Amino acid sequence: MIPGRMIPESVLAALKLACQESPHDHDMRLHLADLLLQDGQAAAALEQAKVVLSGEPDHVQALRLAAWAADEAGETQTAARYHRLHDALTGVIQGAAPSTADTPPKAVLAGPHADSPFEDEPLVDSAADQRWDLQTPRVTLADVAGMDEVKRRLELALLAPLSNPELLKLFGGTLRGGLLLYGPPGCGKTFMARAVAGELSARFINVGLSDVLDMYLGQSERNLSEVFALARRKAPCVLFLDEVDALGRRRSQMRHSAANVVGQLLAELDGAKASNEGVFVLAATNSPWDVDPALRRPGRFDRTLLVLPPDLEARRHLLELQVRSRPVEGLDLPALASRTEGFSGADIGHLVASATELAMEDAIKQGKVRPIRQVDFLRALKDVKPSTRAWFETARNAAQFANDNGEYDDLLSYLRGKSSGR
Ligand SMILES: Nc1ncnc2c1ncn2[C@@H]1O[C@H](COP(=O)(O)OP(=O)(O)OP(=O)(O)O)[C@@H](O)[C@H]1O
Ligand SMILES: [Mg+2]
Incomplete structure (x- = not known):
């Protein structure tokens, strides 16, 4: 957060509208809260953080923002409460018991590790x-x-x-x-x-x-x-x-x-x-x-x-996961998946972020919100390139050289499949 920065009203308006359209997009709402806080609108920022906390009371980032916003708004007691919750969740509070949210259930490991010494764990x-x-x-x-x-x-x-x-x-x-x-x-x-x-x-x-x-x-x-x-x-x-x-x-x-x-x-x-x-x-x-x-x-x-780059179906799935919480319209995900051969999961993340930025930029220019469309992705594809090729170039030689006992067979057969166009 950079306090005291003027945020253009059009950006705030665009984000507010987008939050109305996708009320469950917590990341976007927190982004709005953060910008409101930077803009000096602490009370409004606190309201947005509270909306997120009403759906997800242990959302660490929302707690942190709520604490800052309440501080700024002069609501000292409320701020202290949010700070306490935040610190308890992130385990940094001195002298306090760790919050239950940070303590995993014994669940699956009940078998061979039933006597795992949870109770002996130091409090701090x-x-x-x-x-x-x-x-x-x-x-x-x-x-x-x-x-x-x-x-x-x-x-x-x-x-x-x-x-x-x-x-x-x-x-x-x-x-x-x-x-x-x-x-x-x-x-x-x-x-x-x-x-x-x-x-x-x-x-x-x-x-x-x-x-x-x-x-x-x-x-x-x-x-x-x-x-x-x-x-x-x-x-x-x-x-x-x-x-x-x-x-x-x-x-x-x-x-x-x-x-x-x-x-x-x-x-x-x-x-x-x-x-x-x-x-x-x-x-x-x-x-x-x-x-x-x-x-x-x-x-x-x-x-x-x-761990290989995602195949066609996995790329479609990744795109779907990434756009799920964003306002989108008329996306052809299978077509995008087929244009992202060689992209890593992280590259796909960059592509979605870049398309979102382009749509935002356009919304600000036009003065009205619009969803992210295929055309934004196609424009973003001009800039975001697959990052995995260089690794495969180096890996091919290294794996051939070190494959005495066949431990890189799977990599080499993947590379052979690639070069034969499979
Ligand atoms: N198969 C996948 N499913 C879901 N998300 C993925 C997948 N692959 C990558 N991602 C996303 O891409 C991000 C980057 O992946 P991650 O950091 O796990 O890569 P890595 O293989 O550990 O890379 P590095 O070698 O640089 O450490 C992840 O945080 C995740 O959001
Ligand atoms: Mg890693």
Whole structure:
């Protein structure tokens, strides 16, 4: 929010009208509230935030906006109430119990993890814990477009055993090794990992390995042990290690031997010092061929899952998901899907945002609101280009070179299919 900025009346009028037409579009209403607040109309902003909160009382962004707006409007007590709710939900309040909204149900993991120590969880996260990106995702696999093969394999490797503890016992009791998601940027690796956590009603910790690595002696190891400790305390928890290739690449750049860090990671994965029950580690990378070989040995990240750009049907589905909450008219989604070959999920997000901007721009120019139309998408398509091609160019060589034991067969066969025009 940039307070004190004049917002053109036409923009506010356009947004108000759009909110009337799509009363359940909370993102748009909060955008309006934000602009009203910037424009100095705090009371009106508060009203809009309240509308969102009446439908979604735990909407964190709406609570934050409501608190700011009430502050600005001089409603100190109301502001304090919204601040308290916001802080309790985001877990930053000192000395207060975490809000129930932030505590996942024991649900699916009742089987093998029935004694998971929720009750022993400290009431307040320590300052060290707050350094990490701990989330309680609401998305589930149903929110992931396409990726049927990835879903099937995750189901087999992780979800089915967890929801059928008897089956797990029958086959030896523990889940073996981690899964390594790989593929071009923006195609949903992080999104998928978050959805797995949502599916398990588990917490989610998103760790970029480059954030863990520290050039000072011993600090990387301490960071790793801290984040694993947090994951164990928050179990059930999906610990998502992103950019695991950073460990391989940094070997030569780090001041002390990266072998210590790899060793520490392996020890944490093996649960050498503490039980990893209820902690599910997923890893991701854009370049699996750069991942330290020690991490790829059996029982570690030995199984790769290729996350490809969405196919035609998945692109149609993604477009549908993205435009669902926006005012649109006469869109031919199948036609748009067929014109977005090679687009990642993130590219499709950019396309929809860009078409929306064009429609807004036109609405402001004409002085009246109009929905987003096919023509806006066609214009946006001139600017938004698929971002995955460069990755496939590099990946082709790397995969051929590193495919001794066939681990990149699926990627190479996808590339062969592409070049033969299938
Ligand atoms: N299959 C999908 N279904 C729904 N949304 C998707 C899908 N793929 C991508 N997205 C959307 O695109 C965004 C970017 O995807 P995400 O960050 O998961 O990609 P990534 O593979 O982790 O990329 P990177 O390699 O850059 O980390 C997501 O936040 C999500 O909104
Ligand atoms: Mg990612």
